[in-house]
Amino acid sequence: xxxxxxxxxxxxxxxxxxxxxxxxxxxxxxxxxxxxxxxxxxxxxxxxxxxxxxxxxxxxxxxxxxxxxxxxxxxxxxxxxxxxxxxxxxxxxxxxxxxxxxxxxxxxxxxxxxxxxxxxxxxxxxxxxxxxxxxxxxxxxxxxxxxxxxxxxxxxxxxxxxxxxxxxxxxxxxxxxxxxxxxxxxxxxxxxxxxxxxxxxxxxxxxxxxxxxxxxxxxxxxxxxxxxxxxxxxxxxxxxxxxxxxxxxxxxxxxxxxxxxxxxxxxxxxxxxxxxxxxxxxxxxxxxxxxxxxxxxxxxxxxxxxxxxxxxxxxxxxxxxxxxxxxxxxxxxxxxxxxxxxxxxxxxxxxxxxxxxxxxxxxxxxxxxxxxxxxxxxxxxxxxxxxxxxxxxxxxxxxxxxxxxxxxxxxxxxxxx
Amino acid sequence: xxxxxxxxxxxxxxxxxxxxxxxxxxxxxxxxxxxxxxxxxxxxxxxxxxxxxxxxxxxxxxxxxxxxxxxxxxxxxxxxxxxxxxxxxxxxxxxxxxxxxxxxxxxxxxxxxxxxxxxxxxxxxxxxxxxxxxxxxxxxxxxxxxxxxxxxxxxxxxxxxxxxxxxxxxxxxxxxxxxxxxxxxxxxxxxxxxxxxxxxxxxxxxxxxxxxxxxxxxxxxxxxxxxxxxxxxxxxxxxxxxxxxxxxxxxxxxxxxxxxxxxxxxxxxxxxxxxxxxxxxxxxxxxxxxxx
Numbered sequence: 001x002x003x004x005x006x007x008x009x010x011x012x013x014x015x016x017x018x019x020x021x022x023x024x025x026x027x028x029x030x031x032x033x034x035x036x037x038x039x040x041x042x043x044x045x046x047x048x049x050x051x052x053x054x055x056x057x058x059x060x061x062x063x064x065x066x067x068x069x070x071x072x073x074x075x076x077x078x079x080x081x082x083x084x085x086x087x088x089x090x091x092x093x094x095x096x097x098x099x100x101x102x103x104x105x106x107x108x109x110x111x112x113x114x115x116x117x118x119x120x121x122x123x124x125x126x127x128x129x130x131x132x133x134x135x136x137x138x139x140x141x142x143x144x145x146x147x148x149x150x151x152x153x154x155x156x157x158x159x160x161x162x163x164x165x166x167x168x169x170x171x172x173x174x175x176x177x178x179x180x181x182x183x184x185x186x187x188x189x190x191x192x193x194x195x196x197x198x199x200x201x202x203x204x205x206x207x208x209x210x211x212x213x214x215x216x217x218x219x220x221x222x223x224x225x226x227x228x229x230x231x232x233x234x235x236x237x238x239x240x241x242x243x244x245x246x247x248x249x250x251x252x253x254x255x256x257x258x259x260x261x262x263x264x265x266x267x268x269x270x271x272x273x274x275x276x277x278x279x280x281x282x283x284x285x286x287x288x289x290x291x292x293x294x295x296x297x298x299x300x301x302x303x304x305x306x307x308x309x310x311x312x313x314x315x316x317x318x319x320x321x322x323x324x325x326x327x328x329x330x331x332x333x334x335x336x337x338x339x340x341x342x343x344x345x346x347x348x349x350x351x352x353x354x355x356x357x358x359x360x361x362x363x364x365x366x367x368x369x370x371x372x373x374x375x376x377x378x379x380x381x382x383x384x385x386x387x388x389x390x391x392x393x394x395x396x397x398x399x400x401x402x403x404x405x406x407x408x409x410x411x412x413x414x415x416x417x
Numbered sequence: 418x419x420x421x422x423x424x425x426x427x428x429x430x431x432x433x434x435x436x437x438x439x440x441x442x443x444x445x446x447x448x449x450x451x452x453x454x455x456x457x458x459x460x461x462x463x464x465x466x467x468x469x470x471x472x473x474x475x476x477x478x479x480x481x482x483x484x485x486x487x488x489x490x491x492x493x494x495x496x497x498x499x500x501x502x503x504x505x506x507x508x509x510x511x512x513x514x515x516x517x518x519x520x521x522x523x524x525x526x527x528x529x530x531x532x533x534x535x536x537x538x539x540x541x542x543x544x545x546x547x548x549x550x551x552x553x554x555x556x557x558x559x560x561x562x563x564x565x566x567x568x569x570x571x572x573x574x575x576x577x578x579x580x581x582x583x584x585x586x587x588x589x590x591x592x593x594x595x596x597x598x599x600x601x602x603x604x605x606x607x608x609x610x611x612x613x614x615x616x617x618x619x620x621x622x623x624x625x626x627x628x629x630x631x632x633x634x635x636x637x638x639x640x641x642x643x644x645x646x647x648x649x650x651x652x653x654x655x656x657x658x659x660x661x662x663x664x665x666x667x668x669x670x671x672x673x674x675x676x677x678x679x680x681x682x683x684x685x686x687x688x689x690x691x692x693x694x695x696x697x698x699x700x701x702x703x704x705x706x707x708x709x
Contacts, residue, residue, distance in 0.1 A: 056525055056528065057524060057525070057528050058524045058527055058528045058533075058633040058634055059528060059533050059633070059634070060525070060528035060529060061528050061529055061530065061531060061532050062528075062532040062533035062534075062633075065532075220673070221681055221682075223638045224673070225429050225432075225628070225629045225638070225669075226425055226428075226429060226628070226629070226670075226673075228425060229421050229425065229670070229673045229674055230673070232420070232421065249533060249534060249535050249632075250533075250535040250629075250630055250632050250634065250635075253535040253537065253630050254535075254629065254630060257537065257546070257630070260546075261546045261547060261548050261557065262548055262555075263548070275534050275535065277534065278534050278535050278536060278537060278630075279537075280537070281537045281539060282537075325532070326532065326534075327532065327534075
């Protein structure tokens with residue numbers, strides 16, 4: 001925002017007066033610093049939505065489908081008259097998909113004065129961004145699974161609309177040990193913050209609930225060119241099932257390739273059911289027992305099909321959205337559609353764009369039916385999705401006609417939605 | 418030991434050696450270390466993945482098509498990012514920025530073309546990645562082929578060094594201006610080197626794809642390890658590059674078995690440092706770098 005000498009003197013005067021009498025300083029500060037909108041109910045201010053997406057770099061194309069739901073929601077909101085009668089103004093920022101750029105991106109955004117921010121995508125990026133935007137007190141929803149992103153005391157204005165690593169690991173461990181009654185479980189995880197949090201949650205779940213532990217835990221570097229040594233160790237440990245958690249699609253594919261080449265064919269539970277086309281050369285015998293976490297509402301019973309309802313309507317819209325491209329599963333599970341539609345409802349209900357008031361309303365959301373899952377928040381717990389929102393689905397059902405391009409997944413044997 | 422360290426170390430070390438050899442091919446006549454080499458390799462792997470899925474081209478023809486395509490891209494790089502810099506200052510280091518910039522531009526382009534979906538590329542028949550066991554040693558026919566291919570490339574380049582062109586390249590490497598006075602055209606050699614280096618990068622990508630999968634993010638890791646191998650082997654030395662590539666591969670494989678994955682790079686760096694402290698010009702004390 002441009003600040004003239006007159007404005008500066010005027011605000012400084014207000015600030016001095018406020019310091020003296022304890023009134024009026026905050027609006028002056030927010031107006032200067034671009035921290036939130038500072039609007040009051042009834043203001044006809046335009047909604048400004050910060051949009052953090054990698055537009056450059058080798059992964060630019062890969063990230064486009066992750067924002068398809070957001071584009072869809074934005075079209076719907078603007079078609080319905082926008083927010084408080086004004087179309088939403090987009091403030092797009094390129095973060096190059098890197099955690100290191102987030103402070104600069106946040107600074108640039110805050111200068112432009114958004115009331116809400118969408119993105120970035122990726123756990124490390126999301127944590128860095130939420131930390132940098134914290135001082136701006138703008139509502140934010142990024143796509144990151146790190147548990148800390150759902151901590152309302154640490155990030156009061158950030159709302160996590162995806163299931164976190166703890167929930168995923170717990171669901172995977174429960175499925176293997178309790179549902180499938182596998183006793184020899186191995187873990188194959190990447191050496192990263194994501195991998196470490198998954199490892200902790202998985203091991204704790206086995207220990208606390210079943211007094212058991214993994215037969216082998218193999219940790220690999222995210223850029224490991226060869227997963228064969230780790231696969232061989234898992235095989236030698238006698239593992240009958242493997243929890244496979246990697247943030248890199250490349251290493252998941254390399255793990256499957258190493259399993260295929262060594263003849264090791266365990267049951268697998270992962271957190272990612274994407275990229276099914278990449279596994280075409282992998283023997284079907286191995287892929288038939290590859291399962292992963294997905295949203296319960298985006299699953300269907302074995303031998304059945306998705307029941308008509310909001311999730312199917314949502315899937316149809318996602319498939320029709322041009323930016324979905326070849327990754328409909330990614331587009332559908334992204335949190336942004338639900339974030340924007342919930343935000344629009346709350347803005348309409350509250351009649352304000354003031355982030356502080358919207359935050360108070362968000363903190364009271366209970367059982368809001370999103371397109372992918374029910375959402376509930378409290379002032380302390382900003383992870384909106386509970387354990388009931390997760391199901392274990394099969395990888396190969398992505399090729400079924402019923403899956404609607406891989407958005408829906410058939411429930412794994414014994415799994416319930 | 419053989420199955421978990423020696424064989425994987427030699428296989429992936431061969432790839433790193435090929436990256437280092439590619440860097441050396443370009444370095445000899447130009448004294449330029451091409452920071453876009455990793456991305457050229459990535460292009461080779463991605464083109465191979467696209468061709469193998471989208472066409473019925475036999476593997477040898479596909480490999481040649483990829484090598485020619487990547488060589489052309491490398492020649493463009495030489496024309497726009499290297500030759501202008503060398504024309505202005507032969508001993509300058511402007512190429513650090515320009516080759517890095519070319520790498521970034523390639524990155525932007527592939528980011529628009531392809532997603533991060535990894536692409537599996539099958540080895541050429543009758544080779545396969547299926548593990549065989551002979552006398553307790555587990556290996557696949559494709560792994561052996563990669564080691565032999567790397568050896569073959571180095572032997573071919575060593576033989577090429579003894580030809581007239583090879584002698585001319587050595588002359589340019591020793592003294593560009595003196596070579597020019599003797600009627601050698603350094604610019605022509607530079608163009609040839611980039612064509613050859615590009616073709617080699619394409620071939621490295623083709624060989625790497627079945628092992629590490631083709632993906633838009635594969636270039637940087639290969640470049641870093643190839644650079645380690647080039648420095649340890651002695652910049653400009655083909656045999657040293659392959660030998661050092663194997664050492665890097667073996668350290669990596671040993672690290673996967675005995676060291677924490679988080680410390681693998683640190684271990685690699687430490688070993689490299691020790692080698693360079695003992696032999697500052699690399700393992701084979703390259704003839705390109707010499708004391709005067």
